[in-house]
Amino acid sequence: MLSINDLHFSFFTPAGEVRALNGVSLDVASGEVVGIVGESGSGKSVTASVITGLTQAPGRVKSGEVMFNEIDILSTGEKAMQKIRGGEISMIFQDPMTSLNPVFTIGNQLIEAILLHTDKNHKEARAHAIHMMSQVGIPNPEIRMKQYSHELSGGMRQRVMIAMALSCEPKLLIADEPTTALDVTVQAQILDLMKTLRSETDAAVILITHDLGIVADICDTVVVMYAGTVVERGTVDEIYDNTAHPYTRGLLDCLPRLDGDTDSPLEPIEGLPVDLLNMPPGCPFASRCKHTMNICLTTPSPEFELSESHTSRCWLHTASRKAEVRA
Amino acid sequence: MSLLTVSNLKKYFPVQGNMWNRKQVKAVDGIDLTIERGETLGLVGESGCGKSTVGRVILHLHEPTDGEIVYDGINVTSSSIKNLRNRMQIVFQDPYSSLNPRMTVGDVVGEPLDIQNTCQTRAERDERVLEQLLLVGLNTDHLTRYPHEFSGGQRQRISIARALAVKPEFIVCDEPVSALDVSIQAQVINTLIELQDRLSLTYLFIAHNLAVVRHISDRIGVMYLGKLVEVCEAKDLYLHPCHPYTQALLSAIPLPDPKAAKGSNRILLQGDVPSPIDPPSGCRFRTRCQKMKPVCAEEEPVLKEVAPGHICACHFCE
Ligand SMILES: Nc1ncnc2c1ncn2[C@@H]1O[C@H](COP(=O)(O)OP(=O)(O)OP(=O)(O)O)[C@@H](O)[C@H]1O
Ligand SMILES: Nc1ncnc2c1ncn2[C@@H]1O[C@H](COP(=O)(O)OP(=O)(O)OP(=O)(O)O)[C@@H](O)[C@H]1O
Ligand SMILES: [Mg+2]
Ligand SMILES: [Mg+2]
Numbered sequence: 001m002l003s004i005n006d007l008h009f010s011f012f013t014p015a016g017e018v019r020a021l022n023g024v025s026l027d028v029a030s031g032e033v034v035g036i037v038g039e040s041g042s043g044k045s046v047t048a049s050v051i052t053g054l055t056q057a058p059g060r061v062k063s064g065e066v067m068f069n070e071i072d073i074l075s076t077g078e079k080a081m082q083k084i085r086g087g088e089i090s091m092i093f094q095d096p097m098t099s100l101n102p103v104f105t106i107g108n109q110l111i112e113a114i115l116l117h118t119d120k121n122h123k124e125a126r127a128h129a130i131h132m133m134s135q136v137g138i139p140n141p142e143i144r145m146k147q148y149s150h151e152l153s154g155g156m157r158q159r160v161m162i163a164m165a166l167s168c169e170p171k172l173l174i175a176d177e178p179t180t181a182l183d184v185t186v187q188a189q190i191l192d193l194m195k196t197l198r199s200e201t202d203a204a205v206i207l208i209t210h211d212l213g214i215v216a217d218i219c220d221t222v223v224v225m226y227a228g229t230v231v232e233r234g235t236v237d238e239i240y241d242n243t244a245h246p247y248t249r250g251l252l253d254c255l256p257r258l259d260g261d262t263d264s265p266l267e268p269i270e271g272l273p274v275d276l277l278n279m280p281p282g283c284p285f286a287s288r289c290k291h292t293m294n295i296c297l298t299t300p301s302p303e304f305e306l307s308e309s310h311t312s313r314c315w316l317h318t319a320s321r322k323a324e325v326r327a
Numbered sequence: 328m329s330l331l332t333v334s335n336l337k338k339y340f341p342v343q344g345n346m347w348n349r350k351q352v353k354a355v356d357g358i359d360l361t362i363e364r365g366e367t368l369g370l371v372g373e374s375g376c377g378k379s380t381v382g383r384v385i386l387h388l389h390e391p392t393d394g395e396i397v398y399d400g401i402n403v404t405s406s407s408i409k410n411l412r413n414r415m416q417i418v419f420q421d422p423y424s425s426l427n428p429r430m431t432v433g434d435v436v437g438e439p440l441d442i443q444n445t446c447q448t449r450a451e452r453d454e455r456v457l458e459q460l461l462l463v464g465l466n467t468d469h470l471t472r473y474p475h476e477f478s479g480g481q482r483q484r485i486s487i488a489r490a491l492a493v494k495p496e497f498i499v500c501d502e503p504v505s506a507l508d509v510s511i512q513a514q515v516i517n518t519l520i521e522l523q524d525r526l527s528l529t530y531l532f533i534a535h536n537l538a539v540v541r542h543i544s545d546r547i548g549v550m551y552l553g554k555l556v557e558v559c560e561a562k563d564l565y566l567h568p569c570h571p572y573t574q575a576l577l578s579a580i581p582l583p584d585p586k587a588a589k590g591s592n593r594i595l596l597q598g599d600v601p602s603p604i605d606p607p608s609g610c611r612f613r614t615r616c617q618k619m620k621p622v623c624a625e626e627e628p629v630l631k632e633v634a635p636g637h638i639c640a641c642h643f644c645e
Contacts, residue, residue, distance in 0.1 A: 013476065040508040041478040094506075139602035143342060143350070151340070154502070155374025180505045183373045183535045184579040185596050191581075210508045211536075213581030236585045254513040255583055256542040258565055265520070266513035266542070272464065 001204055002028040002051065002172060007064030009046055009055070009228075018276045020046045020059065022228040030171070031198055033205045035215040035236075037251065038225030041273055044208045045094055047225075048174045050074075051206075052091050053081035068172065087117040090170030092161050092178045094208075099161065100149040106160050107145025110167065117168040132163040137189050154181040162190060169201055176208045191218050212255060216240060221309070224248045227274045227284035229300075234310035244312035246289045283315070291316055328400065329361040330497065330529050331385070336394035338377070338384050342604060352603050354380040356553035357394070359630075362497075367523065367530040369544030369561065371537060371576065375603065376550045378533045382499035385531070386415050398497070413443055416495040418487050418503040425486055426474040432485055433470035436460060439493045459488035462522075464514055483507055487515065491522070497529045504539060516543055537580055541565060546636075549573050552611040553603055555630065559637035569639040572612050610642065618643050 009021035021043045028034050036044050049055050051066060053073060066073040068089065076084070085091070093099040101109060110129040114120055120128060133141035136159040149157055158181045165173060173194070179187040195218060197203050207219060215222055215236065222239040224232040224247065232245040243249050250269040256262075271288035274280065280287065286296040295315050304317040336358045339351040355377040362368045370378050384391045385398075387408040396403040398411060416439075419425040426435055437456045439445075446452035460469060463484040474482055483506045490498055500519070504512040520543060522528055534540050540547060540561070547564045549557040549572065557570040568574045575594040596615045601607050607614050613623040620642070628640045 011476075015472075018476075038508070040511055041481055045478065137600050139600045140604055143604065147342065151342070153375040153379065159374075177506070181374065181502065181535070183371070183376075183576070184537065184581070185576055186374050186600075187535075187581075188579045188593060188595070210512070211581070212509065212583040216583050216585045216587075217581040240583070240585050251509055252583065254510050256513070256516070256538040258538045258541065258580065258582075260538070260542070262542050262561065265517045268513035268517065269510040272466070275468070 001030045001069055002026070002206075003065075003067045004047070004051070005065040005067075007047070007050065007066065008062040009043075009050060009059060009064075010062055012058045012060065016277045019279055020228050020276060021050075021064075022279070024064075024225075024228065024230055026223060026230070028172070028204045028206060030204050031202045032221065033194070033198060033207060033219045035219035035222045036206060036208045036225060037210065037212065037215060037222060038231075039227075039247075039273055040210075041276070042225040043228040044225055045176055046228075048091065048176050048206070048208060051172075051174060052085050052089055053078065054085070054091075083117075086113055086165075086170075087168050088171045090165040090168060090173050092158075092165045092173070092175040094176040094180075100157060102149055105146050105148055106152070110145070110160070110164055113164050114167050128167060129163075132167045133160070135166070135193060136160075136163045137186055138163075155183065155186060158182060159186070159190070162193075166193065166197060169197075170203055171201075172204050172206070173197065174206045174208070177210070178207070179209075179211070179214065187214070194218065212252065224251070227276065227279070229284065229313065231285065231314070232310075232312045234307070238307065238310040242306075242310065244306055244310065244317070245285075245314050246291055246316070247285050250288075283313070330364040330366075330399055331360075331362040331531075332395075332397045333358060333360045333381075333385065334395045334397075335359060336381065336384060336396065337392045338380050338389055339392045350604050353553050353606060354603060355384065356603075356606070358550075358553075358555050360548060360555065360558070362529055362531060364496075364529055365523065365527045366546070367532050367544045369540040369547040370531060370533045370550060371535065371540055371547060372550030373552070373600070374535075375600075377553045377603070378550055379501050381550075382417060382501050382531055382533060386417055386499060388417070413445075413493050414495055415497045415499070416490040416493065417499040417501060418483075418490045419501055426482055428474055431471050431473060432460070432465070432477075435474065435485060436489045436492055439489060443493055445493060455492060456488075459491050460485075462491065462518060463488045464511060484511065484515065494526070495528070496526075497531075499531045499533070501533045502535065503532075505534060505536065512539070519543065537565075537577065549576070552601060552606055554611060554640070556612065556641070557637075557639045558630070559634075559639075563634075563637055567634070567637070569633050569637065569644045570612075570641050571616050571618055610640075612641075 004026040007021050007024045011018040111125045114125040114128055130141045138144055138159055219236055223230055226247050232248045254268050274284045282297045283301050286292050301313040301315045303311045303313050305311050338355040339353050342350045342352055383389050401407055433456055436459050440452055504515050544561040547561050548555050551572050557573050568577050575596050578594040601614050609625050610623040610628050613619045628642045630638045630640045633639050633644050
């Protein structure tokens with residue numbers, strides 16, 4: 001349904017070229033839930049913005065291809081994208097405060113979105129908006145419809161965004177940190193709602209999150225990003241039980257655990273994130289990796305195939321022979 | 328004496344309605360809590376239950392509707408707060424709207440220093456700003472950039488650096504790590520704990536990630552619909568959750584393990600989320616509680632001690 005091929009994207013800033021995406025490839029089938037995890041600044045949101053055609057200057061696609069159901073997104077004009085966005089492709093943004101308009105009521109914005117993308121009339125749109133608000137667990141939807149975004153709690157704003165994204169039954173839902181501001185019980189409810197969307201309409205979901213618990217709970221496939229590249233991908237079981245890339249290992253090791261020891265400090269990944277203005281020639285993770293070898297400093301690793309569904313970009317796999325370089 | 332004592336704190340917000348039909352959101356509806364110097368009190372609870380409001384009212388960013396806040400022996404009021412601003416700071420939940428887009432990162436972090444005239448010389452100020460940035464894992468190169476050039480997580484670290492700049496004693500951390508990736512989250516948590524030990528800081532730590540809250544807090548308070556329903560030692564909460572809401576909350580945590588996730592036995596909360604505009608009579612949780620009995624609708628349960636240092640508001644807790 002969605003296929004991204006070798007996407008390169010940079011921000012051309014006064015300070016230089018910020019290489020946000022350096023050859024990202026990604027496939028999503030209908031009915032599939034793909035989780036994207038990775039360091040802050042690794043290009044997850046930028047990837048989402050390219051898919052939805054919402055990239056902003058000074059950012060520009062340098063090369064690559066994004067196909068959505070036979071539509072070439074990168075050559076589609078803004079007019080046509082507006083129709084697709086919020087309709088067939090729907091997005092829940094990471095920052096609900098900036099994506100809700102402060103001068104219109106919540107209800108106004110929801111109804112507008114529904115009118116734009118469905119053939120409902122105003123009355124039906126209003127009823128649907130109220131229905132969606134209660135679906136995402138907002139009490140007193142009629143009253144809340146008349147409020148402005150600053151009058152809602154962080155989690156409520158986020159739920160309004162979710163209601164808006166789901167209200168037009170998208171074929172592809174891109175959810176960027178959809179539940180960070182929600183408590184776990186509401187989060188469980190929202191995740192159930194996404195599962196329902198998937199099973200009833202066969203929609204695909206791309207879920208961008210830092211929460212490896214959520215990923216384990218609802219994703220089929222996981223894509224791990226680092227410095228604008230996909231360093232590992234696989235099924236959930238492969239990623240958690242057969243972790244291949246040292247960065248992914250680092251991610252799993254730095255989580256506080258519910259039954260963990262609270263007296264010793266957590267174990268963050270050592271070192272600083274790469275400077276996308278000055279990308280190192282070799283593996284972007286080399287300066288922070290516990291297993292760095294000479295080749296890591298000079299040449300980026302190709303994608304090694306560990307199983308049909310599992311790949312990893314790490315030179316360590318040459319030693320294990322089993323892996324084969326993917327063309 | 329406790330550093331902070333809050334008694335019977337209430338905050339109501341007006342919502343639409345006319346003169347004859349005034350409605351109010353009872354965001355915080357009678358809360359008592361104390362925080363000792365050097366302690367971290369974690370605050371968890373359903374979205375919209377009033378956690379941020381508690382934090383904001385303590386710092387007098389909102390005028391309380393009722394109740395009393397005493398900080399280090401001083402009654403916090405609109406006039407006394409001016410002298411307390413240096414000592415009490417907040418890190419906000421939303422890293423997007425809390426940073427001025429027209430200021431460079433250096434100025435964002437330096438602003439509280441400039442307002443308070445903390446530094447004698449420009450060089451001292453710049454050094455202090457850089458020191459804060461390094462603390463949160465940013466560097467010199469970032470000083471002259473603008474907030475929009477940063478990712479969500481990077482922006483949250485900027486606001487943490489900003490709060491630390493005036494060297495406060497008490498910080499309300501309103502979901503300071505929810506927008507961060509797990510490695511930087513671990514770094515920031517370690518930093519917060521380290522700084523706390525070094526500078527004997529006191530935190531009110533609001534967050535949804537219970538593993539994080541457990542790691543950083545000494546005690547944890549659980550809120551539901553404007554009320555505190557349970558307070559106990561951090562480790563105790565996971566071992567012996569008492570309130571039915573706390574139990575539901577704990578059971579809903581998604582574990583970072585696909586096998587556990589599949590076989591989980593979640594207590595799914597039934598019923599609609601009740602409204603803070605018109606909360607249920609008696610126990611506010613009763614509409615969604617599995618243990619609900621007639622008495623729950625009639626009598627509001629009060630916080631009582633169920634074990635040493637462990638208080639809970641439920642008619643049926645042992
Ligand atoms: N307008 C911009 N100008 C310059 N650089 C930018 C701009 N927007 C984003 N970037 C850079 O692009 C990179 C990728 O950003 P992106 O927002 O995709 O990160 P992310 O993976 O979503 O991170 P997070 O988890 O923190 O949200 C970051 O290093 C960021 O600094
Ligand atoms: N400025 C305001 N005007 C009107 N109502 C408000 C205002 N600020 C908060 N509220 C209301 O007060 C209640 C509690 O909000 P608060 O932000 O404290 O919740 P919270 O527990 O922090 O939730 P979250 O976890 O979603 O951040 C909500 O019903 C909210 O709509
Ligand atoms: Mg992002
Ligand atoms: Mg809040």
